[in-house]
Amino acid sequence: MAKRFEYSEDIGYPVDRVHATLTDPVFWRHRFEEAPEKLTLDESGGPGTLTATMRDSISASSLPGLVRKVVSGELRVERADEWGPLDGNRADGxxxxxxxxxPVRIECASVLRASGEGSVLELIGSVEVKIPLVGGQIESLIKKLVRDMVGQDRDAIEKWLGDS
Incomplete structure (x- = not known):
């Protein structure tokens, strides 16, 4: 059974600037400048939209012990972030x-919205791992990884905007 989660991160910049960053191919290429082959960008959704797909390989030896028990060799992961246009003070993704x-599946609805002088990035989603007996434990680990990922995204956005 899938585990649900909700995370949010405050971002210290106005929603229009944060959205412009999230839909800017230059931002994403900068984040992946050391491994550009791990990133695919799709701007076909129209102005103010972007889908960034990231792929990576993780050696089983670098995974937590619980996960190593069910994985042999290399683990290939994929993450796709889709952002729609800014509509007033909100963008959905x-x-x-x-x-x-x-066998893992992560599905999240994301919302970027204005909050005072800054923005809030909210994720509501679920993670499901279809492995008998240990799937639930792995789902808990992945929920933490998603939380960490959202924090890393916030940090990257704030650094990008602070440097520009």
Missing amino acids: RIRGSSTGI
């Missing part, structure tokens, strides 16, 4: 994640 090696 979606984040999906999956992997090979572990």
Whole structure:
């Protein structure tokens, strides 16, 4: 059974600037400048939209012990962030994640909205790992990874905007 989660991060910049960053191919290319082959960008959704798909490989030896028990070799993970246009003080998006090696599915609705002088990035989603007995424990680990990911995204956005 899938585990649900809700996370939010305050971002110290106005929603229009944050949205412009999230839909800017230059921002994403900068984040992946050391491994550009891990990133695919799709701007076909129209102005103010972007889908950034990130792929990575993780050696089983670097995974937590619980996960190493069910994975042999390399784990390939994929994350796709989709952002729609800014509509007033809000933009809706979606984040999906999956992997090979572990039958995992992550689905999130994301919202970027204005909050005072800044913005809030909210995620509501679920993670499901279809492995008998240990799937629930792995789902808990992945929920933490998603939380960490949202914090890293916030940090990258704030650094980008602070440097510009």
